[in-house]
Structures are given as structure tokens and as C-alpha cells.
Amino acid sequence: MTEYNFPKDFWWGSAASGPQTEGHVAGDGKGDSIWDVWFKEAPDKFFDGVGPDKTSQFMKYFKEDIQLMKQTGHNTFRTSIQWSRLIPDGTGAVNAQAVEFYNQVIDELLATGIEPFMNLYHFDMPAKLQEEGGWLNRETVDAYVKFAETCFDLFGDRVKKWFTHNEPIVPVEAGYLYQFHYPLHVSFKEAVQVGFHENLASAMAIEKYHATYDGQIGIILNLTPSYPRDENNPADVSASEYADAFFNRSFLDPAVLGHFPEKLIEVVQDLNIVPEMLPGDLQIIAENHVDLLGVNYYQPRRVKAKVSKKVAGSPVMPDDYFDNYEMPGRKMNPYRGWEIYEKGIYDILKNLKENYGNIECYISENGMGVEGEEKFRGENGEIQDDYRIEFVKEHLKYVHQAIGEGSNCRGYHMWTCMDNWSWTNAYKNRYGFISVELDHDGRRTIKKSGHWFKTVADSAGFTD
Numbered sequence: 405m406t407e408y409n410f411p412k413d414f415w416w417g418s419a420a421s422g423p424q425t426e427g428h429v430a431g432d433g434k435g436d437s438i439w440d441v442w443f444k445e446a447p448d449k450f451f452d453g454v455g456p457d458k459t460s461q462f463m464k465y466f467k468e469d470i471q472l473m474k475q476t477g478h479n480t481f482r483t484s485i486q487w488s489r490l491i492p493d494g495t496g497a498v499n500a501q502a503v504e505f506y507n508q509v510i511d512e513l514l515a516t517g518i519e520p521f522m523n524l525y526h527f528d529m530p531a532k533l534q535e536e537g538g539w540l541n542r543e544t545v546d547a548y549v550k551f552a553e554t555c556f557d558l559f560g561d562r563v564k565k566w567f568t569h570n571e572p573i574v575p576v577e578a579g580y581l582y583q584f585h586y587p588l589h590v591s592f593k594e595a596v597q598v599g600f601h602e603n604l605a606s607a608m609a610i611e612k613y614h615a616t617y618d619g620q621i622g623i624i625l626n627l628t629p630s631y632p633r634d635e636n637n638p639a640d641v642s643a644s645e646y647a648d649a650f651f652n653r654s655f656l657d658p659a660v661l662g663h664f665p666e667k668l669i670e671v672v673q674d675l676n677i678v679p680e681m682l683p684g685d686l687q688i689i690a691e692n693h694v695d696l697l698g699v700n701y702y703q704p705r706r707v708k709a710k711v712s713k714k715v716a717g718s719p720v721m722p723d724d725y726f727d728n729y730e731m732p733g734r735k736m737n738p739y740r741g742w743e744i745y746e747k748g749i750y751d752i753l754k755n756l757k758e759n760y761g762n763i764e765c766y767i768s769e770n771g772m773g774v775e776g777e778e779k780f781r782g783e784n785g786e787i788q789d790d791y792r793i794e795f796v797k798e799h800l801k802y803v804h805q806a807i808g809e810g811s812n813c814r815g816y817h818m819w820t821c822m823d824n825w826s827w828t829n830a831y832k833n834r835y836g837f838i839s840v841e842l843d844h845d846g847r848r849t850i851k852k853s854g855h856w857f858k859t860v861a862d863s864a865g866f867t868d
């Protein structure tokens with residue numbers, strides 16, 4: 405048996421987001437986001453036709469939910485402020501009901517001994533701004549900075565950990581390359597512009613925050629380590645470096661180091677898709693770095709040199725620089741179709757230590773989505789999710805090892821607290837420590853993993 409002891413002040417908790425949990429309440433003054441619009445246009449795109457209107461009803465149940473967080477060992481919890489709830493049209497008046505709601509949530513968390521971590525953008529562009537081009541439009545950057553300042557002014561006296569974006573590469577790849585988020589475009593040029601504006605918006609919000617406030621501000625990135633098929637094959641290694649530049653370093657480098665990676669610059673120059681920018685933009689990015697980095701880790705990316713032929717007339721894509729590689733014998737989460745590779749979390753932390761100044765960081769999402777979890781509900785009504793306990797434990801062992809070797813990792817957040825609505829997957833795959841039964845008006849029950857996590861958090865570790 406080995407003891408895995410974590411620092412006494414380690415952050416134990418989970419992550420969620422406003423659009424995936426809150427739901428709508430009649431007369432709440434919320435404006436539409438791209439998700440509301442898309443759901444109205446094409447409900448069939450969403451698993452079982454479940455949209456963003458109801459979700460887990462956190463607006464209705466937040467007091468009870470925060471008690472459940474306590475019962476599952478949380479000392480910290482991350483969610484997001486929905487831009488379209490706080491400022492319904494994205495740029496105009498503040499919605500007083502939203503202010504009251506977020507104030508209540510923050511106060512309730514603090515009163516329960518749970519520190520709120522607050523994110524500002526989690527894929528939820530206000531519909532009015534999307535009509536004007538969303539992240540393609542420079543004016544969205546200014547609107548975002550105003551939104552960020554409004555949040556700092558309203559809630560910054562109590563919220564001391566802020567994040568500018570969750571997984572900003574996702575709006576780039578999902579919205580402008582691979583068509584799994586609105587507006588479903590396919591354009592490498594647009595993707596590059598969107599990514600640039602998100603980076604700039606983040607740096608500008610950080611600049612404002614540092615000028616006036618005394619907490620920490622960071623960004624949450626889904627770092628997906630790129631492993632070459634064969635480390636001794638230079639073509640495979642080069643392909644994996646391209647994938648790393650596109651999907652990890654495009655945000656990690658500017659956020660922590662203040663500049664874009666060479667490989668990315670090379671590609672956008674070669675393809676003549678350098679984003680439009682104003683004089684001084686690169687300076688803003690160079691001078692305003694994050695204080696804290698959130699690391700979302702679910703799966704590795706395995707890559708080999710490009711061999712597949714490009715279909716004539718198909719658009720230029722990042723994938724022109726690498727092929728994905730299916731490693732024989734890889735361990736899979738069969739429900740989500742994602743590889744489970746626990747050591748990836750250690751490799752990320754090591755990379756941050758060696759190449760990113762050992763920036764203060766924490767695991768801001770890690771988790772296992774399982775379809776049809778009801779079949780694991782035992783006679784006592786509790787979901788027996790031993791697979792999730794195993795998943796978390798095996799990842800925590802590697803986090804423990806990295807900390808032992810000097811990583812500045814300060815905490816671990818599961819995705820997610822209670823089962824929530826996951827974009828077009830809706831409630832297909834369940835991730836929570838707490839189950840939500842949609843047929844029973846969102847009835848909550850703590851799963852076996854939630855009880856287990858409390859024992860881990862209470863003793864700051866586990867034995868295995």
C-alpha cells in the first residue's frame with residue numbers, strides 16, 4: 405500500500421459552467437447566446453433534443469447544490485458568469501436579476517467554506533454579437549473587455565480567482581474548422597483570426613484586472629499532449645510539433661510567455677493567413693501574462709507524419725500538417741471514444757515546470773463521461789461508479805508524482821459536480837459526482853465517487 409498525501413491547502417473541487425447548469429427561469433432577463441439560437445434553429449442536432457433552456461436548473465437549486473458540494477468534499481468550485489445573462493445583448497445594460505443571482509451564488513459558496521473560481525467565457529457568445537461576426541469582429545474584443553470589467557467591479561470584492569476563457573481553442577476548432585459549434589464555418593483563415601482575438605481579449609482583461617484588483621487572474625486551457633507515433637522518426641516528431649503548436653501552444657505560449665510559437669507563425673505566414681491586428685496588439689499580449697493556469701486534461705493526441713492524400717478542392721486545414729495515429733492497445737473510454745492515458749497529466753505538469761517557468765497551476769478539469777449510467781444505480785439508490793473512482797485515483801497518482809518532483813500544481817477539479825448539459829451531447833455522457841435525473845425534475849443523488857472524493861479531500865490524500 406502506498407500513501408498519496410497532498411498539500412494541506414490543496415484545492416479539491418469540481419468545475420462547471422453557467423450555460424451548462426443554470427437553465428432559464430421565466431422572466432430572468434437573460435439574452436440569447438449562440439446555443440439558444442442554434443437550439444431553436446436545429447433542435448435535432450442536440451442529443452435527445454435536449455437544449456440549453458433547462459439544463460440542471462442550478463438557478464433554482466443552487467442553495468441545495470452548494471450543500472451537496474460540501475458533502476462531496478469541495479473547498480473550491482469553478483463556474484462561469486454567462487455573458488448573455490449579465491449583459492443580455494452583449495454590450496448594453498446590465499441585467500439586475502443576473503447580478504442578484506451571481507451575488508447569491510458567490511455569497512452562498514463563501515458561507516459554506518467553498519472558494520468560488522470564476523470564469524468569464526465558456527463557449528457562450530451572446531447571439532447579438534455573433535450576428536456581427538462574434539470573435540471574428542474586433543469589436544467583440546472591446547465588448548468582452550467591458551464585460552470582464554463589469555464582472556470584476558460587481559463581484560471582485562469576493563471572487564479572488566478569475567479566468568478569462570475556458571478552452572479558447574474550442575471556439576476556434578469547433579466553430580471555424582470542424583463544425584461542431586455554431587457558426588459551423590470551415591476556414592483556417594477565420595480560425596486564426598478568432599484565436600488571435602481571443603488571445604488579445606484575454607491579455608486586455610488581464611491588464612485591466614492587474615491595474616485595479618488584488619486577486620489572481622488566469623486562463624483555462626485544454627492541454628492535449630501530442631505524442632509522435634515514433635519518437636525516433638523525425639517526420640512523426642515534426643508532425644506532433646505542428647499539432648502541439650496549433651492546439652496547445654497557440655494559447656499556452658501567449659498566455660504564459662507573451663508570444664506565439666515559431667511553428668504557428670511560420671504556418672500562418674506561409675499560408676498568407678496572418679490575422680488582422682492593430683499596432684500595439686502584440687505588445688499587449690507580450691506584457692500581460694496569466695498569474696494562474698487551469699489545465700483541463702482528458703486525453704492525449706497521438707500523431708504521425710502526414711501520409712493521407714488531400715481530397716482535391718478541400719479547404720486548407722491544420723490537419724494538412726499531421727495525421728492522427730491510433731496506437732494499438734490504447735486504453736479507451738468506450739462511451740466517449742477518448743483514450744485514457746493517465747501519465748499525460750504528469751507530462752503536462754512536467755512541461756509546465758521545465759518550459760513555462762513552473763507557473764502556478766491546477767488541474768481544472770479531468771473526468772470520465774459515461775453513457776447510460778442509470779444501469780449502475782444500486783439498490784440504495786446510489787450510482788456505483790467505481791470506474792470513475794479508478795479514473796480519478798490513477799490521474800491523482802501522477803499529479804502526486806509531479807508535485808513530488810517540484811510541480812507548482814495547487815489543486816484538482818473534476819469535471820463535473822453534478823451531471824450537466826454538454827452542448828450537442830446534452831445529457832448523453834454523465835460526468836458528475838452527483839447524478840441528476842431529468843425525469844424527476846432534476847433530482848440529485850451523490851454517486852459513490854462523490855462520497856469517495858470527500859474522504860480524499862478530508863484527509864488530503866488516499867492510500868492505494
Ligand code: BG6
Pocket residue numbers: 421424570571626700740769773819825826827829833
Ligand atoms: C470540456 C468542456 O472540454 O469537456 C466542457 O470544458 C464539456 O464544457 C466537457 O462539457 C465534456 O464534453 P463532452 O463533449 O464529453 O460532453
